[in-house]
Amino acid sequence: MTAHGQQRGRADDPVPGADLDAARIPGHWLLARLGKKVLRPGGVELTRWMLDTLRIEPTDQVVELAPGLGATARLTLARGPAGYVGIDRDSAAIATLASQPWPAATRVRWHTADAASTGLPGASATVVYGEAMLTMQPGPAKRRIVAEAHRLLGPAGRYGIHELCLVPGDLDPALAGEIRAALSEAIHVGARPLTVPQWHELVTGAGFTVTAQITTPMHLLEPRRLITDEGLAGTLGIISRTMRDAPSRRRMLQMHGVFRRYRAHLAAVGLVAVRA
Numbered sequence: 001m002t003a004h005g006q007q008r009g010r011a012d013d014p015v016p017g018a019d020l021d022a023a024r025i026p027g028h029w030l031l032a033r034l035g036k037k038v039l040r041p042g043g044v045e046l047t048r049w050m051l052d053t054l055r056i057e058p059t060d061q062v063v064e065l066a067p068g069l070g071a072t073a074r075l076t077l078a079r080g081p082a083g084y085v086g087i088d089r090d091s092a093a094i095a096t097l098a099s100q101p102w103p104a105a106t107r108v109r110w111h112t113a114d115a116a117s118t119g120l121p122g123a124s125a126t127v128v129y130g131e132a133m134l135t136m137q138p139g140p141a142k143r144r145i146v147a148e149a150h151r152l153l154g155p156a157g158r159y160g161i162h163e164l165c166l167v168p169g170d171l172d173p174a175l176a177g178e179i180r181a182a183l184s185e186a187i188h189v190g191a192r193p194l195t196v197p198q199w200h201e202l203v204t205g206a207g208f209t210v211t212a213q214i215t216t217p218m219h220l221l222e223p224r225r226l227i228t229d230e231g232l233a234g235t236l237g238i239i240s241r242t243m244r245d246a247p248s249r250r251r252m253l254q255m256h257g258v259f260r261r262y263r264a265h266l267a268a269v270g271l272v273a274v275r276a
């Protein structure tokens with residue numbers, strides 16, 4: 001585990017994957033390079049639902065798994081928890097986060113580590129959450145990460161997830177396999193979304209009780225969602241950068257095409273659970 005304390009500094013750090021060309025870079029870092037800050041399927045609205053439902057308060061010790069560009073970290077820190085630790089396996093993402101200014105009211109720390117093995121002490125958190133990160137793990141890694149969240153939380157600790165899901169709950173396994181393959185091909189990262197019952201099973205199987213659930217349409221690249229998530233100026237910037245670069249444009253069209261083709265079977269899911 002590589003640690004960074006609270007630091008202040010550079011405003012325009014490169015996004016992770018800066019050395020990869022647009023044809024090969026993972027989809028989330030391509031979006032980040034084009035200026036997208038919100039990299040999760042349910043957008044800011046589902047994130048706000050998750051944070052509201054987790055009831056983050058000034059006494060809380062929060063661990064965020066896979067903060068990426070830190071967009072949710074900002075919303076969490078605005079709630080003034082006592083402590084916040086962000087764990088991401090991408091050292092460039094962590095270095096960028098550690099170089100930014102964060103509110104002084106919270107003790108903020110950043111670590112480069114795998115979410116399945118954070119290196120943090122057991123029962124050191126009251127709230128743990130992660131967004132758009134379990135979807136990209138194979139089954140055993142998903143289970144290890146949820147077990148690590150359980151280990152990090154003390155009794156009555158709250159756990160939140162925000163991920164991609166397949167609908168309906170009894171989706172034909174052959175179609176589910178086809179969708180996973182098409183998504184993985186488009187975003188260049190193994191995409192393994194589960195159905196809502198399977199997400200429940202994953203979380204309850206680690207010893208949590210699910211207390212709240214939401215599903216919303218998977219509109220990550222739809223114009224209305226882009227404006228909600230990124231603002232009008234942000235959206236225009238993303239569009240203009242995409243139009244100016246042919247390889248990025250091809251990737252964006254490919255990702256958007258897959259999301260559209262399978263839109264009847266893709267959704268975003270949020271679950272909040274409590275540790276017994």
Ligand SMILES: C[S@@+](CC[C@H](N)C(=O)[O-])C[C@H]1O[C@@H](n2cnc3c(N)ncnc32)[C@H](O)[C@@H]1O
Binds near residue numbers: 114115
């Ligand atoms: C799609 S981005 C989502 C970022 C952020 N949570 C958000 O919603 O905007 C995926 C992030 O998960 C991180 N990640 C993926 N697998 C991880 C793992 N096993 N441990 C820690 N971080 C991981 C990646 O480095 C990346 O920052």
